[in-house]
Amino acid sequence: MTTTTFEGTVRSRVGIRPRAVAVGVVALIGTAAVSVLTLGTGEFPIAPADVVKTLFGQGTAAQDFIVNELRLPRLITAILVGMALAAGGAVFQSLVRNPLGSPDVLGITNGASTAALAVVILGGSSTQLSLAAVAGGLAAALLIWLIGGRHGLHGYRFILVGIGMAAILTGISGYLLTRGIQMENARALLWLTGSLDGRDWQQAGPLLGVLAVTLPILLLACGPGLRILEMGDDSAAALGVPVGVLRTGALFTAALLVSCAAAAAGPVAFVALIAPHLTKRLTRAPGPNLVPALALGALLLVGADWLAQHGPKPLPVGVVTGIVGGAYLVWLLTTERRAGRI
Incomplete structure (x- = not known):
């Protein structure tokens, strides 16, 4: 066996793809660079070199407080949220075998939003809001699964059911907003936009715990099977995939x-x-590509947060991702239509 053949065999068995590794490494380097810039951004700007020194415990007392106590929890929350969204989106797109299979489109995010909005309107606490968001997203997933995917998540049928569910939940959210008072509505609208303002370890800690539990499940238990599942249900079943x-x-x-x-x-x-x-598109590899997607998701959200803080007036990060994402969705729909897939 030649060296080239041996390397190809090893890569196919362990799933090592040099292009995917390169994409992940570049995304991680980009995330680190933008993170340093973000930690130095604010009313009290700090030079990148001083940010790095502060992270290693060599900054002044003021720099240590600003970087490690005020800004670092927000940054870690942004990284973890980006990773969670990227992993969830990668799994959904792999399940329905369609780039439009995003939780934004399928109504999962709307379920979380509607439940959290109800708590805000009723004057609930931040803890109750978080619990309601988790419960609402899972409830929406259950309803969509029961209606459109119980006997198989078949591409566009699942997407159409999800779009219908998202429309219903959007209507419910609009009704809830009409029932709230001005202060409650202002709080609700800020949350519905998506914001990292005021985020601390109280948000980052639980999300880190969830990622620590779910990512091994997705990477080890689901990842290989999802890669095979993209070839079709019959082929996957024939290869022993449940x-x-x-x-x-x-x-x-x-x-x-x-x-x-x-x-x-x-x-x-x-x-x-x-x-x-x-x-x-960057890795050109089948399957959900979870590891590079995690790195790229973190980079996208940290970069969006950095941009949100550099406008004429600081913006919620959801405004930036909404503008960029909306343009990307239009481009995606155009390319899919030209390719004859929609």
């Missing part, structure tokens, strides 16, 4: 990730759509 169990487990695990991300930062739009689709 199609029904895999679909259900991956669906609700991804829904949990997206719901927890919404609980931490609100329904940040389009990251779950852009990150996995862009990752697949």
